[in-house]
Amino acid sequence: MPPLLQFVIRRFMSIPVSLLVITMVLYGGVMLTPPEARATLYMPDNLPPRLTDQQYANIEEKIIRLHHLRDPFPVQYYFWVKTLFDGKWGYSPSLNEYVLPSLLRRTPATLELAVYSLLLLIPLGLVSGVTAGWKRSGSFDRGFRALAFLGTSIPPFILAIVLLSIFYINLSWFFPGRLDLAYTLEISAGNFIPYTGMMTVDALLNGRTDILDNAFRHLAMPAFTLSIYHWATLGRVTRVSMLGEKRKEYVTAAKARGLVERKIVWKHVFRNILTPSLTSMALSATSIVTGVFVSEIIYDIDGISGVIVRAMSGIPDAPAALGFAMYSVIMTLLLTFFLDVTQAILDPRVREGVLKT
Amino acid sequence: MSRPRLFFRHWRNRLSLLLILGYVFVAITAPYLSPDDPKNPSPFMRVGRAFESRPLPPDDKAVLGMLPRGIDVYHALVWGSRDALQFGLIVAISTALFGVVYGAASGYAGGRVGGFMLRVADSFLAFPPIAGVVFLQQLFAVTITAMGGIYYTSDILGRVVEIRGPATIIQVLFENVNPLMLSLILFSWMPYARLIHSIVITLKQTGFVQAARALGGGSSWVIRKHLLPNSLGPAVVLAARDVGGVVLLQATLTFINIGGDSVWGTMLAQGRNWILGPGGSLLTYWWVFIPPTLAVMLFGIAWNLLGDGINDLLDPHT
Numbered sequence: 001m002p003p004l005l006q007f008v009i010r011r012f013m014s015i016p017v018s019l020l021v022i023t024m025v026l027y028g029g030v031m032l033t034p035p036e037a038r039a040t041l042y043m044p045d046n047l048p049p050r051l052t053d054q055q056y057a058n059i060e061e062k063i064i065r066l067h068h069l070r071d072p073f074p075v076q077y078y079f080w081v082k083t084l085f086d087g088k089w090g091y092s093p094s095l096n097e098y099v100l101p102s103l104l105r106r107t108p109a110t111l112e113l114a115v116y117s118l119l120l121l122i123p124l125g126l127v128s129g130v131t132a133g134w135k136r137s138g139s140f141d142r143g144f145r146a147l148a149f150l151g152t153s154i155p156p157f158i159l160a161i162v163l164l165s166i167f168y169i170n171l172s173w174f175f176p177g178r179l180d181l182a183y184t185l186e187i188s189a190g191n192f193i194p195y196t197g198m199m200t201v202d203a204l205l206n207g208r209t210d211i212l213d214n215a216f217r218h219l220a221m222p223a224f225t226l227s228i229y230h231w232a233t234l235g236r237v238t239r240v241s242m243l244g245e246k247r248k249e250y251v252t253a254a255k256a257r258g259l260v261e262r263k264i265v266w267k268h269v270f271r272n273i274l275t276p277s278l279t280s281m282a283l284s285a286t287s288i289v290t291g292v293f294v295s296e297i298i299y300d301i302d303g304i305s306g307v308i309v310r311a312m313s314g315i316p317d318a319p320a321a322l323g324f325a326m327y328s329v330i331m332t333l334l335l336t337f338f339l340d341v342t343q344a345i346l347d348p349r350v351r352e353g354v355l356k357t
Numbered sequence: 358m359s360r361p362r363l364f365f366r367h368w369r370n371r372l373s374l375l376l377i378l379g380y381v382f383v384a385i386t387a388p389y390l391s392p393d394d395p396k397n398p399s400p401f402m403r404v405g406r407a408f409e410s411r412p413l414p415p416d417d418k419a420v421l422g423m424l425p426r427g428i429d430v431y432h433a434l435v436w437g438s439r440d441a442l443q444f445g446l447i448v449a450i451s452t453a454l455f456g457v458v459y460g461a462a463s464g465y466a467g468g469r470v471g472g473f474m475l476r477v478a479d480s481f482l483a484f485p486p487i488a489g490v491v492f493l494q495q496l497f498a499v500t501i502t503a504m505g506g507i508y509y510t511s512d513i514l515g516r517v518v519e520i521r522g523p524a525t526i527i528q529v530l531f532e533n534v535n536p537l538m539l540s541l542i543l544f545s546w547m548p549y550a551r552l553i554h555s556i557v558i559t560l561k562q563t564g565f566v567q568a569a570r571a572l573g574g575g576s577s578w579v580i581r582k583h584l585l586p587n588s589l590g591p592a593v594v595l596a597a598r599d600v601g602g603v604v605l606l607q608a609t610l611t612f613i614n615i616g617g618d619s620v621w622g623t624m625l626a627q628g629r630n631w632i633l634g635p636g637g638s639l640l641t642y643w644w645v646f647i648p649p650t651l652a653v654m655l656f657g658i659a660w661n662l663l664g665d666g667i668n669d670l671l672d673p674h675t
Contacts (some may be wrong), residue, residue: 017476017480018479018480018483020481021476021477021480021481022480022481022484024558025480025484026480028494029492029493029496030496031512032496032500033496033499033500034500034504036503036504037496037499037500037502037504039503040499040503052421067386104365149658149661152657152661153601153654153657153658153661154654154657155605155606155608155609155653155657156609156624157609157612157613158650158653158654161632161633161639161646164637165633165637165638165639166635166637168637169633169636169637170637181381181413205435208595216515235645265593283482283548283551285483286482286483286484286485286486286544287485289487290485290486290487290606293485293487294487294609294610294613296471297613297615298613308491308615309614309615311491311495311612312491312494312615312616314497316498316499316502316508317495318495318496318499320495321491321492321494321495321496322495323487324488324491324492325484325489325492328485328487329484329485329488329489331481332482332483332484332485333483336482336483349482
């Protein structure tokens with residue numbers, strides 16, 4: 001088996017272990033509540049509208065017995081995990097539907113935003129970090145450091161307000177939301193086939209460049225707001241490892257042999273600093289996922305975060321909150337996995353199986 | 358050059374200390390700078406008419422103007438710095454303490470136990486804080502409603518908790534704990550643990566630690582006397598940046614109405630409809646937008662600068 005495949009498989013196997021720990025912690029939290037509260041996780045979707053307290057208590061009692069809610073933790077945990085595989089994840093009163101289908105339907109919007117932001121910020125972060133670190137205290141370095149500092153210090157919602165004021169209201173270049181109302185209506189009319197649910201991809205597949213343009217105009221501000229913080233963090237980490245790496249002897253040797261500077265930086269040094277940079281990205285995966293949700297809520301994109309927006313502004317809704325927590329954990333694990341694999345593909349030491357990670 | 362002099366040589370470090378001391382000063386002297394209304398002590402003091410839906414410009418009743426519903430901007434700004442400092446310091450110090458102890462223990466244990474502890478910490482790394490906040494709040498809410506009480510959050514009233522019947526320990530806990538603070542402490546100690554873990558693993562191989570163990574030093578003594586003092590620097594840098602970071606996150610989550618009760622965030626949330634004036638101008642109702650924004654941003658900048666300053670100080674290359 002090639003070492004890279006071995007690495008990918010071993011890395012993938014660690015996902016269930018993390019999931020096990022996290023689900024145990026999550027259900028441990030649920031266990032702190034009384035059984036009556038836990039029963040709301042399993043409430044049916046066709047509860048009659050008017051119930052007396054006595055009737056409600058009877059239903060509650062039935063659910064408690066059916067799902068073993070008075071039993072010790074391992075038993076309850078086992079039965080809860082079993083219900084995770086039914087594809088429903090409980091009925092949410094504030095969404096008025098089952099949690100998992102609702103989450104899945106909202107995923108493409110979130111995925112689209114996340115993918116474009118990562119495609120924007122990873123190359124930019126790496127390039128600006130490397131360039132800034134190579135010529136320390138040069139004009140590029142100083143400019144980069146000031147911008148990166150600003151990027152990590154501005155709260156996203158304030159940046160969003162400023163961007164909206166300039167680019168939406170004054171210039172009308174970029175817009176909040178996912179699509180213009182006219183296009184949304186056209187899509188719901190049925191001429192446009194939603195293959196993936198991701199607007200930019202669907203527009204291409206349907207051959208509609210006007211919708212493609214519009215979708216990008218709606219994505220620009222959220223993607224920028226999300227990227228700027230992580231771009232700054234990634235750039236700083238890259239810059240610092242660049243500063244350490246360029247003192248090494250092989251760089252001096254390469255210079256002495258008269259290699260072109262561009263070649264030294266991008267062919268030799270860059271390879272070596274990729275690992276720490278991408279590792280730091282993988283470690284801040286939760287922060288990226290949180291950023292995606294925050295960006296969605298600020299710019300009114302009805303992605304996965306729509307679930308919590310509804311759950312937080314109404315009656316108590318434990319199934320939605322628990323489902324959202326589970327789903328965002330899975331998202332984070334997949335994102336970390338993806339970043340680790342990217343790093344393994346780019347790092348020759350992992351690729352050839354020399355380095356055990 | 359001595360370390361303090363090295364630290365004060367840079368204008369950035371001086372600026373950060375100045376800003377932080379400024380915030381601390383305002384937080385301590387808040388009751389004198391802007392006395393609370395004795396009947397209704399709250400950061401949101403009403404000085405104008407309650408039914409006034411427009412934000413009124415500065416006048417002699419309110420130095421920095423009013424938010425909608427006649428709420429004083431200056432008063433909320435002053436008391437907000439107390440709130441932000443408290444929140445940031447409590448979260449940063451508790452996460453740092455827990456993470457450092459955990460990392461030191463797992464690093465010192467090493468082998469299979471240490472590996473398992475690190476595995477658990479890594480699993481926590483997959484939990485986004487925003488999910489934690491929502492999860493904890495909904496847990497509180499269902500518990501309190503299941504016991505016949507009331508729990509909800511609203512724009513105007515903030516978090517409303519009303520408990521009926523005899524108060525159990527869990528209920529009292531739920532009433533007094535800030536869900537955002539708890540979730541940030543529970544789900545952001547892992548970077549410290551990982552950092553300290555790796556440093557301790559490296560330090561364990563060095564001569565002086567091996568000597569201390571050969572002398573017959575107990576494990577907690579070795580950790581306290583030799584391992585922790587030599588690995589605390591980077592943790593302090595992380596903690597300093599975290600103070601600013603968690604306050605920014607708190608303000609953000611408050612503004613988008615996902616839990617959190619940052620005073621500065623609430624100010625912006627209350628003036629939400631007035632931030633963008635006619636023509637998208639941010640300056641028409643500047644007293645709604647500029648003061649809380651500046652307060653939040655300078656707070657973040659100050660702690661970030663402090664973290665960078667300490668980092669440079671510890672770095673032998675500079």
